[in-house]
Amino acid sequence: MKHIKTINKPYLQSTIKTGGCGECQASCQSACKTSCTVGNQVCEKRQ
Amino acid sequence: MKENIHKFHYKDIYFLLDVNSGAVHVVDVMTADIMDIFDGHNDETVIAQLSGIYKISELAEVLSELHELINKGQLFAPDIDVPPVFSEKGIVKSMCLLVAHDCNLRCKYCFADSGEFGADRRLMNNEVGEAAVEYIIRHSGNRQHCEIDFFGGEPLVNMPVVRHLTEYIRNREKETGKIFKLTLTTNGMLLTDENIAFLNDNNISVVISLDGRKEVHDRMRPDVGGNGTYDRVISNFKKLVKSRNDENYYMRGTYTKYNLDFTKDVLSMAKEGFDILSMEPVVAKDADYAILKSDLPRIFAEYDKLVDAYLQYKSEGKGFFFFHFNMDLSNGPCVAKRLSGCGAGHEYYAVAANGDMYPCHQFVGRNKYLLGNVFDGVKNTDLPQYFRNCHVLNKEKCRDCWARFFCSGGCHANADLFNGDIYKPYEIGCELQKKRLECAIAVQAINNMEK
Numbered sequence: 001m002k003h004i005k006t007i008n009k010p011y012l013q014s015t016i017k018t019g020g021c022g023e024c025q026a027s028c029q030s031a032c033k034t035s036c037t038v039g040n041q042v043c044e045k046r047q
Numbered sequence: 048m049k050e051n052i053h054k055f056h057y058k059d060i061y062f063l064l065d066v067n068s069g070a071v072h073v074v075d076v077m078t079a080d081i082m083d084i085f086d087g088h089n090d091e092t093v094i095a096q097l098s099g100i101y102k103i104s105e106l107a108e109v110l111s112e113l114h115e116l117i118n119k120g121q122l123f124a125p126d127i128d129v130p131p132v133f134s135e136k137g138i139v140k141s142m143c144l145l146v147a148h149d150c151n152l153r154c155k156y157c158f159a160d161s162g163e164f165g166a167d168r169r170l171m172n173n174e175v176g177e178a179a180v181e182y183i184i185r186h187s188g189n190r191q192h193c194e195i196d197f198f199g200g201e202p203l204v205n206m207p208v209v210r211h212l213t214e215y216i217r218n219r220e221k222e223t224g225k226i227f228k229l230t231l232t233t234n235g236m237l238l239t240d241e242n243i244a245f246l247n248d249n250n251i252s253v254v255i256s257l258d259g260r261k262e263v264h265d266r267m268r269p270d271v272g273g274n275g276t277y278d279r280v281i282s283n284f285k286k287l288v289k290s291r292n293d294e295n296y297y298m299r300g301t302y303t304k305y306n307l308d309f310t311k312d313v314l315s316m317a318k319e320g321f322d323i324l325s326m327e328p329v330v331a332k333d334a335d336y337a338i339l340k341s342d343l344p345r346i347f348a349e350y351d352k353l354v355d356a357y358l359q360y361k362s363e364g365k366g367f368f369f370f371h372f373n374m375d376l377s378n379g380p381c382v383a384k385r386l387s388g389c390g391a392g393h394e395y396y397a398v399a400a401n402g403d404m405y406p407c408h409q410f411v412g413r414n415k416y417l418l419g420n421v422f423d424g425v426k427n428t429d430l431p432q433y434f435r436n437c438h439v440l441n442k443e444k445c446r447d448c449w450a451r452f453f454c455s456g457g458c459h460a461n462a463d464l465f466n467g468d469i470y471k472p473y474e475i476g477c478e479l480q481k482k483r484l485e486c487a488i489a490v491q492a493i494n495n496m497e498k
Contacts, residue, residue: 001112003078007495008376010070010121012452019381020132023192025228026141026395041380044192 021045051123053449054082057354057489064488065116066449068124071376071488072116073496077101078109085113087123127452129440133383137393137435139186140193143408144179146171146208147200148400151236152276154268156301156329156336158409159200164399165412170205171400176212178421179398184223196230197251198397198408203237206245213249230254234268235280235287243287250295255284258300259312259326266305267336281319288321297370299325303336307345310353317360317367325370328479330461338475347482354486358493371483372490385439388455392418392434406434409460416463434459437469444472454480 023044053064061079063072074082080100084093090110097106116122149168150157180195187193195216197209209231216227231246232254246253257280258264265275288296298321302309313326328346331337338346353369360366387394392406396418404418404425405411419426439445439456457472457480465473 001115003075003109004112004116005073005496006116006121007071007073007492008069010065010068010124011377011379012067012069012127012382013120013124015381015383016127016130017132020130020383022138022140022190022383022387022394024380024384025192026194026390041384042375043378043380043384 050447050449051126052082054079055485055489057351057485057493060489060493062485062488062492063122064449065122065124066452067127068121069376069379069452070116070121070124071492072121073492077105078113081106081109081113085110087113087117127382127440129386129438130382133386137387137390137431138188138190139183139394139396140190141390141395142179142183142194143196143198143395143397144171144176144212145199145397145399145408145411146176146197146202146212147205149204150200150234151204152201152234152268152270153273154234156267156303156331156334158330159411168200169400171208171398173208173211173215175398175400175402175421176208177215178402180212180216180219182404182421182424184219184225187225191224191226192228193225194228194230196232198232201234201236202231203233203242206237206242210245213245213251217249228252232256234276235283236270236276238280238283238287240286243290246287247291253287253296255280255287255296255298256300257281257284257298257316257321258302259306259309259315263306263312264300267301267303285320293322297323297325299327299370301327301329303329303331304338304342305336307342307349310349310356313353313369314356314360317365322367324367328476330458330464330473330476332464340475340478343475343478346479350482350486354490357490361494372487374487374491376488376491376495382452385452385455387435388438389458391459392416392437393431406430407460409458410463413463434469442470442472444477448477448481450477450481450484453484 024041051066053066055062061074063074063082081093084096094103094106113122147170148164183193202209220227230252234256258267261277264277268276270276298316300312306312309326313324316324328338329336357369357372395407396404397408397411398404398421399411402420402422404420405416410416418430439451442456445451445456457476459469461473461476462469462471
């Protein structure tokens, strides 16, 4: 494409039915104990 | 109105986030202008409104590219509803053990009231700690990965119990097949050689607290006598981090109204040799150091500065991790995880020294949120479901927000603190979160384009 560069492979829609294994870390525990951001968490399945 | 496309820019780079697919597109200015009008169907309107500025042939070219993205499900992707898997009852897999309701510092912004949590100073005993471990084993179902964080107050104040529980947990891992990730959050004052060796030998991740520059740290994190602690803790932290090959730690700081130039604090940490960093805004009401709505423009500009510095350091081969800029845009968490958020109250509990369980460490001492205790289990059985249902698609302010699948709807404890209702997010927190997300997406996109 000339005007648009897609920089990632989007996956959100595909996880609606397949996700939820719950093996990932509780986000608040991950670094700071005051942050509940989930966008930067890591998926244990796809790691 | 529901925001399904979020447009923003960093310097002269324009980004489009397709909220429901997670696709991130870098676009030229013409495409950015078109997206102010384009809704997926109104090509004629776009051309009519912009043909005085751009050539019709070029507009048609962009519209063709946009339709290609729509067809690939990467633009105007369909709304996401609660996935079926999410209706399951939550499983408790993560606990924060407040092994010491006591602390050797008197940090001025401490939500735990210097470890007392509104009650007496006390230490957790082995019996309570073991019961907490057993609670997690019994209530984590088939999930293999569990987590326990030794927290306080200052957990190293109660090192005998930390040692005992670590040994207990490692034995129970062998017996149950569970894998416990252990973390310990410390102010660094008691990081003796002996304690460091124990933490390393037992693969315990550490979260270490430093506020950046010496003068900033000493102002907010004095010891019991009111003396600065920077010099003492930084030498301990250096020793600790070196001893574990610069891995398995996070250095986290808090910024307040007193240091809204916090980029300098992050860089101070980096210059001291630490490269896994986090810096969080203070959450406080009615205090001189509290962050106000009127501070937001200044803070937003500071985050832009931090992005500049982050990218510059990276380009010079001195790059560091910054927690809020870490984001895997192609392999991040699933929708169910994004809805479950921090898990407080349904996947994650905090255990007070006496065994009382609360939705998270910040709720400890807030009586209406008492869940039960580690010996008798959850007595307030409505609370876990109340917390599990408190996700972005059920919160009025979240369900239409572009950040809904990144932020998890904000911190419940902060929502309760400011609005008395976990379903009403803390507004300043939302604004900061959105700015940080834009920065994170920009950083990751720039990194990706450089590959």
